[in-house]
Amino acid sequence: MKLIVGLGNYGSQYEATRHNAGWIALDQLIEKYGFTQQKNEHNSIIFFSTVNNEKVLFVKPQTYMNNSGIAIQAIMHYYKIEIKDLVILHDEKDFPVGKNQFKMNGSAAGHNGIKSVIQYLGTQNFNRYRIGIGQPEQGWKIIDWVLSKFKPEELENIILASKSISNFVNDWTKGTTFQNIMNLYN
Template identity: 40%
Template sequence: MHMIVGLGNPGREYEKSKHNTGFLVVDELAERYNVTVWQKRMDALVAQTVIDGETVLLVKPQTFMNNSGQSVGPLMRWYKLDQQNVYVIYDDMDLPVGRLRIRTNGSAGGHNGIKSLLANGCDQFIRFRVGIGRPLPHHDVIDHVLTPFPPELVPDYEKGIKDAADAIVGCLKLGVDVGMNRFNPHKKKRSE
């Protein structure tokens, strides 16, 4: 069994915000696999589906971003999941809009949702980071993450959501190492 966790904030006012990238990726997977039944469990919305013959839990914590670990940690322990079978999707300001990066470990990098996971005993999960870019100079980080994209950036962002969903399915089917090789962006080799 795998658990796919999208980080975000509950509530209508946050639906289109950049900080809800994880929720949007989980919603994309739910749509692809015709998931319509969600249950409230341990401060999260949880749905179950089957991907490539394996049971997969789709999870959207309802604790607000900064307390995500208070939901994810107990769910992981309740289902007796190895941390390597927990995939966490979240927004990343250090990546260009829509760019995907998969990692098997790392620090919180200043992301409060990841800090909360680490504080609640989750530190070996697989990270799927989707770029939201940096705020413009002299603009507030909180405003940046809690507002939608301007129309000109929406196509790149929506492609990033679909790419992240593709990568998650790919990692489930092929394994994380092969998935990382296939779905992480590759650096161009310099010509000599």
């Protein structure tokens, strides 16, 4: 079983914000692969899918960004998912919009959602897909920047980039290692 989690905040006021880049990317995967069932459990919306005869859970935690680890830990425990079978999709302010990257392991680098995941999983050794949202413009505080809406052309860029890497799920469920996913898509 594979677990793909998009980090974000729930509520209409957060739709299309930079901090919800993980949810935006996850929506593209859900659109491509579909789902057979949807449940609200473990403080999350879980979309159940099957790709190449492998169960895949697409997850949107409903804990707000800074408490994402609570939901992810609960899902991993309940469904007995190994850390190697987890990918977190999240915003990355150190990358410009349009630059995205798969990554294995690493610190939170100031990202509070990732910090929560590390805290609750007890490790920083998990797979990620980092989605560039750019640095704050002159005069912006980081918190205001990440909670600001994407410009229409930026949002389109995020959607197109997410669609372009969506085949990683197909490759991953066929047994391609995450190291090879990075080699193929980065």
